[in-house]
Amino acid sequence: MSKIEQVLSKYNLDITDEEVKDAVKKIIAEKVHENDTPEVKKFLMGSVELTTLKTTDSDTSVLAFTEKVNKFEEAYPDLPHVATICVYPKFAKVVSETLEVEGVEVACVSGSFPSSQSLIEVKTVETSMAIKDGATEIDIVMPVGQFLEGDYETVVDEIQQQKEACGEHNMKVILETGCLKTAKNIKIASILSMYAGGDYIKTSTGKLEPAATPEAAYVMCQAIKEYYEQTGVQIGFKPAGGLNSVMDALIYYTIVKEVLGEKWLTNKWFRMGTSRLANLLLSEVIGEEVKFF
Template sequence: MTIQAELAALKAKADIDNISEMQQLAFSCIDLTTLNATDTVSSVKAFTQRVNDFANDYPNLSNVAAICVYPNMVRSVKEVLNVEGVNIAAVAGGFPSSMTFIDVKVKEAKMAVDYGADEIDIVLPLWAFLESNKLVCQEEVATIKEAIGDAHLKVILETGALVETDKIHHASMLAMEAGADFIKTSTGKMNPAATPEAAIVMCHAIKEFWMKTGKQVGFKPAGGIATTNDAILYLKIVKEILGDEWLNPKLFRIGASRLANSLLSDFLGEEIKYF
């Protein structure tokens, strides 16, 4: 079956599964993200406080999975966040281009963890991958993974720059073999960002890796995911390829800034602009 044929079948199933239960599941898997050049300590603290407020305003709903910020804003999130079960994620390693020295990448990632990050999102060094320098890619991922200890490592493939199916699959396997806890589609800083086609390839790679090693690696689409329909489609891709075992925040995340309000509005039945 071609990817386009598989996607068409998945879209039909996603339309059927676009129900409140799935919408709330998608909400609970969001990495609520602010990665703007205009982020300030005050704005990030206010952003974090909204997550705190959500736990009080909607006590019967699951909160988002994590707050994702630049590494220098981790301390600000840590100072304000007071709800259990919401992690702190930081982009690091020369995000979004990965065009800096490995020593800088390692130090930045480790500093983010030292300041309170539970998860680190880095970009696979495309400058090396596109020249087939597998060793550099593996060494970078493995070295950063070792440096951050127990923190979870998400490796961004920037699939929009890879384009071809075989390159996306190769990058997925390389990142997982080097120690990635999650593989992630995109930085959200270039187009195209997340696409269902890339998600299908990555999820098949995760399944292949799981069958080979027994290790479950998570999946995170990110970039341009703004509507409930988008979120449900990605959930359906994961469900059909990897199974229900992946449908939880430990193994599935959605990187988004606008999606939370769309999901809230749909499963609560009224327009909500909370975040």
């Protein structure tokens, strides 16, 4: 067996889409209502990665976006601030120089986001430059085309090279689960991404449909659990794309709680990539509609 085959042989890959659907359906029916509380919603606010990844983004718009986070702490001192501001690499400097709130990370999507269709040399340079300009976290996209062809060696090699470019900074690997189709593929992609050095695994870019789904989240969390049991290394989880409601957030929170447990229920290990959700969660916590962000 190759080294990668040896790695994969340690994990349970005998999973079907149907059993995953049944498990998720059971969790949603039996457990979500327990977490529909003001305390959980406050926690979720602190796990939001406030994200702007628009073609129309500019220094001016990103600066204003960052200033909202600065002003939030003054407006709502008793509520947790967002975990992260997530932008394109060219705006890392704007965010890092404008951000005044302690404990908010500066994340950049990198490595030819969202397609990952570029030369590895270009991907690593982009990542290095984002770090140099102030990014404290990097989100990359797994090379999905190579994965679907079964070229796992290239997948691992590219992730490893981009992790080297990150240095000591955390790197999230986006699987683009909607393109992977099956639970087994999502499980394999999760394991390879963690093995190659990903500090988090993330569902989606938000640029393709379907984006995050509870079923994909369940499989990824199972992979994280097994990886932790095998290696002792704790890996973070980030659903992103298609988080349109507070109930969506509660479902992902519940899946993490039921599969991974309390150890993952911090804003370091559980993140949500979204912008619209920040206002929705804030409105629920405050008790009236608020459009702050």
